[in-house]
Amino acid sequence: MKLFGTAEQFDLQRVPFSRAGAFLNVYQEYTDGALYLNMCRSVQVINERPALVKLTPVIGGKELVYTYSCDEAKLTLTAPEGTAEFTYENSQTLRIRTNGIGLRFEWTPQENESVLLRSDSSIEAAFNFIGKLLFRGLTGQAVLTISEVNAVELLPDSDGTAELAIHEYYSNLATPELYKGFDVCVREMSAEFAAFSKRYPAVAPAYAEMAERAKWVVWHSQLGPRGALTSKVVYMQKIWFDRAFGWHHGFHAMAMRNDAKAAFTTLLAMFDYQNEYGIFPDNLSDRHQETWISSKPPIFGWSACYILDNFDLSGLTTADYRNIYEKLAGYTRYWYTHHDHAKLGVPQYYHIDESGYDESTLFDKGLPLVSPDLLAYATCLCEACAKLADKLSRRDDFGYWTSLAKHTLEYLVNELWDGEQFLAYAPLVGEKHKCGSVAQLQAVMLGHRLPSSVVKTLAKRLTDPDEFFSAYGVTGENLKSPDVRMLSFSRGPVMAPAQALICYGLYDGGEKDAAKLIAARYLNALNKEGLALAVNPYRFEPRDNSPVPEFKGGGSVTFPFSAWPASVYLMLAELLTAG
Amino acid sequence: MNIENIDFRALPFGRRYTRLLIAQRGGALWLNYTGAKERPELIRLIPTRNGCAVRYSAVCNPGKLTLTEERGGGTLELVYGNGETLLIRGSGGLGLRFCIEFDAHEQFMDRLDGTVYAGFSMLGEFLFEAVSGVQTHNYRWIAIAMKPEPLELTWEPEAGGDIYGYIHHADYCVNRPAAPLGDFDAHAGANYSDYRQWRAKYPEDIESPISSPYETWIGCMFPKGYLKTDFIIGTGFRNPPAGDYVKVGGNGDTSMQCMYAAELWQDVDLAVKFLYTAFSLQDEYGQIPVDATAWGVEYSKPSFPMQGWALLQIIEKAGLSALTRTHAELLYEPFIRWIEWWFSFRPAEAEYLTSDILNDCILAASKLALVLGKTAEADKLQQKYDDNREKWVTK
Numbered sequence: 001m002k003l004f005g006t007a008e009q010f011d012l013q014r015v016p017f018s019r020a021g022a023f024l025n026v027y028q029e030y031t032d033g034a035l036y037l038n039m040c041r042s043v044q045v046i047n048e049r050p051a052l053v054k055l056t057p058v059i060g061g062k063e064l065v066y067t068y069s070c071d072e073a074k075l076t077l078t079a080p081e082g083t084a085e086f087t088y089e090n091s092q093t094l095r096i097r098t099n100g101i102g103l104r105f106e107w108t109p110q111e112n113e114s115v116l117l118r119s120d121s122s123i124e125a126a127f128n129f130i131g132k133l134l135f136r137g138l139t140g141q142a143v144l145t146i147s148e149v150n151a152v153e154l155l156p157d158s159d160g161t162a163e164l165a166i167h168e169y170y171s172n173l174a175t176p177e178l179y180k181g182f183d184v185c186v187r188e189m190s191a192e193f194a195a196f197s198k199r200y201p202a203v204a205p206a207y208a209e210m211a212e213r214a215k216w217v218v219w220h221s222q223l224g225p226r227g228a229l230t231s232k233v234v235y236m237q238k239i240w241f242d243r244a245f246g247w248h249h250g251f252h253a254m255a256m257r258n259d260a261k262a263a264f265t266t267l268l269a270m271f272d273y274q275n276e277y278g279i280f281p282d283n284l285s286d287r288h289q290e291t292w293i294s295s296k297p298p299i300f301g302w303s304a305c306y307i308l309d310n311f312d313l314s315g316l317t318t319a320d321y322r323n324i325y326e327k328l329a330g331y332t333r334y335w336y337t338h339h340d341h342a343k344l345g346v347p348q349y350y351h352i353d354e355s356g357y358d359e360s361t362l363f364d365k366g367l368p369l370v371s372p373d374l375l376a377y378a379t380c381l382c383e384a385c386a387k388l389a390d391k392l393s394r395r396d397d398f399g400y401w402t403s404l405a406k407h408t409l410e411y412l413v414n415e416l417w418d419g420e421q422f423l424a425y426a427p428l429v430g431e432k433h434k435c436g437s438v439a440q441l442q443a444v445m446l447g448h449r450l451p452s453s454v455v456k457t458l459a460k461r462l463t464d465p466d467e468f469f470s471a472y473g474v475t476g477e478n479l480k481s482p483d484v485r486m487l488s489f490s491r492g493p494v495m496a497p498a499q500a501l502i503c504y505g506l507y508d509g510g511e512k513d514a515a516k517l518i519a520a521r522y523l524n525a526l527n528k529e530g531l532a533l534a535v536n537p538y539r540f541e542p543r544d545n546s547p548v549p550e551f552k553g554g555g556s557v558t559f560p561f562s563a564w565p566a567s568v569y570l571m572l573a574e575l576l577t578a579g
Numbered sequence: 580m581n582i583e584n585i586d587f588r589a590l591p592f593g594r595r596y597t598r599l600l601i602a603q604r605g606g607a608l609w610l611n612y613t614g615a616k617e618r619p620e621l622i623r624l625i626p627t628r629n630g631c632a633v634r635y636s637a638v639c640n641p642g643k644l645t646l647t648e649e650r651g652g653g654t655l656e657l658v659y660g661n662g663e664t665l666l667i668r669g670s671g672g673l674g675l676r677f678c679i680e681f682d683a684h685e686q687f688m689d690r691l692d693g694t695v696y697a698g699f700s701m702l703g704e705f706l707f708e709a710v711s712g713v714q715t716h717n718y719r720w721i722a723i724a725m726k727p728e729p730l731e732l733t734w735e736p737e738a739g740g741d742i743y744g745y746i747h748h749a750d751y752c753v754n755r756p757a758a759p760l761g762d763f764d765a766h767a768g769a770n771y772s773d774y775r776q777w778r779a780k781y782p783e784d785i786e787s788p789i790s791s792p793y794e795t796w797i798g799c800m801f802p803k804g805y806l807k808t809d810f811i812i813g814t815g816f817r818n819p820p821a822g823d824y825v826k827v828g829g830n831g832d833t834s835m836q837c838m839y840a841a842e843l844w845q846d847v848d849l850a851v852k853f854l855y856t857a858f859s860l861q862d863e864y865g866q867i868p869v870d871a872t873a874w875g876v877e878y879s880k881p882s883f884p885m886q887g888w889a890l891l892q893i894i895e896k897a898g899l900s901a902l903t904r905t906h907a908e909l910l911y912e913p914f915i916r917w918i919e920w921w922f923s924f925r926p927a928e929a930e931y932l933t934s935d936i937l938n939d940c941i942l943a944a945s946k947l948a949l950v951l952g953k954t955a956e957a958d959k960l961q962q963k964y965d966d967n968r969e970k971w972v973t974k
Contacts, residue, residue: 043875112879112880113879114879114880116925119926126879126880127879128877128879129875129877129879130879131879132878132879170862170878171862171864171866171868171878172862172863172864172866172878172920172924174864275751275752277751277752279751279752281751287875288804288805288874288875289701289874289875291700291701292703292704292750292751293685293686293698293699293700293703293704293751294684294686294698334752338752338754341690341691341692341694342690342691342692343692350686350688350690351686351688351698352684352686352725353684358684358725359722359723359724359725360722361722362722363720363722364720364722365720366718366719366720366727367686367688367720368688368689368690368691427691428689428691428718488723491723
């Protein structure tokens with residue numbers, strides 16, 4: 001299936017051509033429309049140098065006009081004079097085959113960056129911090145030109161064809177003696193993706209095409225183990241947000257309905273970095289860039305409960321359950337100890353990034369904050385620990401976690417529900433705080449655990465077009481709020497994680513029609529807008545009608561495809577397909 | 580250098596095995612964190628009386644930094660305690676104000692248990708507690724900006740009293756220091772004594788072209804992140820102003836470790852230990868990266884291969900007999916891999932470098948082979964060294 005291309009609905013400006021495990025990718029830079037080699041390593045969380053090596057089809061030194069398209073295993077550039085095809089031999093080797101044309105690779109080196117012609121005529125380009133690329137001509141000829149702009153030009157043989165391998169590595173590489181045939185590489189890459197796809201159930205025809213893209217994005221966003229990555233994690237993106245973030249893995253896991261073992265492995269990928277206190281970094285990369293001053297929402301109990309209740313668990317062993325339990329129990333204890341220095345008996349947010357609602361009105365009264373969404377996550381963490389303790393016949397642990405889950409849920413319902421929504425409690429100022437953020441309704445994720453009247457009230461508000469229900473799904477902020485901002489992260493746009501949490505909660509709480517209504521509207525929006533973290537239902541700000549400019553860069557939450565909404569898409573497509 | 584009154588404008592107040600630094604910059608006093616290249620002004624410290632800033636003079640020695648009020652006679656003393664902890668004692672009615680500005684996604688929070696903390700991206704968390712005196716702050720969160728307003732945290736003495744408090748750093752989950760804070764003056768004495776012991780590793784009359792013993796002492800860091808061994812984070816060949824010291828405080832030039840090692844020849848164990856730091860970062864092919872910090876290793880270029888020169892310096896001054904079998908076992912294989920890397924991955928440069936610095940590595944490896952009793956290997960390496968010399972002299 002053609003996934004991306006100049007003639008397709010979506011192109012490689014929004015997601016690179018890549019494969020699982022690969023740090024080297026090909027993408028189209030939005031500012032000049034050219035294709036570039038990209039490496040998903042950067043000093044900053046948002047890659048400051050995504051357009052690394054420009055790629056241009058040439059013949060006789062003349063640049064050619066071309067189109068391109070890619071499927072899951074091959075990218076093809078087509079010019080009137082010939083073609084250039086790209087695939088991967090393995091996660092560190094990009095293979096290129098040209099017919100009738102050559103290819104030029106150009107880059108502007110930064111200070112102290114070198115390029116080296118090796119004794120076997122291969123060419124090594126070193127990029128500060130990012131790593132190295134080795135261009136090795138297999139047929140035809142790779143020629144190096146060094147100036148202010150370095151260039152490698154792949155020239156075809158007399159029969160008009162050429163082949164090149166580009167190796168990616170961080171320090172050094174011993175180049176292989178033998179290479180596989182190009183077509184073999186394509187077949188193997190395709191087969192690997194097909195095997196991965198089996199983790200997901202079939203979805204209704206309306207969602208099948210985008211689901212295919214979604215699976216491919218998740219598949220190729222997997223990185224590690226390599227470098228400082230000790231487990232296989234899923235990066236958010238490979239062009240801009242070049243990091244793995246904790247809670248994304250909860251969504252990735254829940255989408256893998258056909259494979260409980262893979263789902264738990266994915267769910268716990270970040271737990272490889274769990275410290276002595278039970279927590280792991282907010283985000284990390286293969287270069288030891290671990291952000292510890294915050295973490296991400298503790299979704300893991302909610303995800304684990306869902307998998308335990310709904311997946312075929314016949315492939316799991318007692319050892320698996322023990323492993324999951326010990327990791328989750330340590331993590332849950334962290335939230336109840338290191339996030340409750342004030343001894344309130346329930347955890348508090350200590351950092352905005354722990355909520356996923358970074359700049360939200362939820363935090364108008366500052367931190368620490370007893371927030372309803374956090375108590376919902378915490379309830380599920382305790383419940384998941386109780387379920388696992390039960391499977392391991394640990395009766396005392398089962399009792400402890402069950403009691404703590406009950407206590408947390410009671411605090412949420414008895415102390416924070418005001419009849420319309422949940423409030424947040426800011427102990428520093430001693431106030432209960434009501435705001436327009438959907439975060440204060442997100443505790444609906446608890447579904448059947450909440451009183452049905454609460455779920456019903458929340459369902460009504462979440463599907464009210466005057467409040468949160470837009471043409472694209474549930475907005476981050478109440479549309480009547482003076483603080484709603486479509487040009488923001490969490491104050492307006494329709495965010496992927498909130499749609500999954502809300503729809504699954506409503507469905508589980510008996511409000512199936514509301515769940516399906518929101519899910520269908522959201523997926524239809526993604527079918528049109530693509531797999532971006534957020535989609536904007538309006539091109540103007542609802543509060544004052546000022547225009548919302550389109551921004552295509554990496555800092556925009558509404559532009560790049562990423563693995564996170566891809567898994568949300570797969571989750572909701574499955575929910576709608578199952579009915 | 581007058582160690583009893585270090586020129587605090589040129590060098591910061593630090594200690595071995597802590598990344599915390601107090602530096603003067605633009606006439607102001609800053610608490611910084613080694614490696615915070617982009618944030619040389621992290622937390623400003625302002626001595627106060629009754630809430631108003633006071634003028635002060637500073638006297639710094641390796642044990643203690645003393646700030647004395649110009650009028651009024653109050654003092655603030657700063658001493659490094661256990662681990663990553665800075666102890667602060669104020670007397671004579673002086674208080675202290677901390678001024679902090681944050682970037683988006685950074686954090687200040689009152690934990691409502693008597694402690695507050697500030698968290699900075701990649702730099703970790705700083706916990707503040709006034710054990711004696713009153714701690715107050717003007718925290719206000721700006722939700723849309725995702726950070727607190729510029730913040731003032733104040734320690735003020737209670738009527739007629741003094742202040743005593745600490746700042747404790749951790750990469751994550753910062754908590755009150757596990758061990759008791761200990762005796763303030765005892766910490767000052769112990770730190771001074773530790774410096775004296777470090778100083779004694781150097782010749783009495785050292786005129787270091789690299790850096791002073793005080794600089795290497797405060798630059799000596801415990802293993803962290805990518806750094807698997809003690810590592811001297813240095814300033815290079817110059818003595819920059821204290822602020823710039825902090826700026827370049829993350830400088831982890833691996834070849835510099837060789838110079839530090841060579842200067843420590845009087846304590847061969849320690850010299851070998853620091854010579855090994857660069858080798859501890861070798862990749863699977865034998866390359867030593869050009870630069871390393873806790874947060875990153877730079878393999879895009881190799882280290883300048885002066886490890887052989889450093890070992891030969893140590894041997895020349897301390898004698899070959901000072902090298903033990905343990906030293907040789909630690910260094911021999913890494914030296915061989917390093918030499919082989921040059922000939923495998925940088926053959927043209929290696930050929931040129933055998934005229935000088937890479938040939939020193941070959942000779943050093945020969946000496947290590949001798950210590951290990953590998954006479955055949957030693958002879959082979961010595962022959963290679965001689966051949967190179969011959970070749971280059973002829974050329």
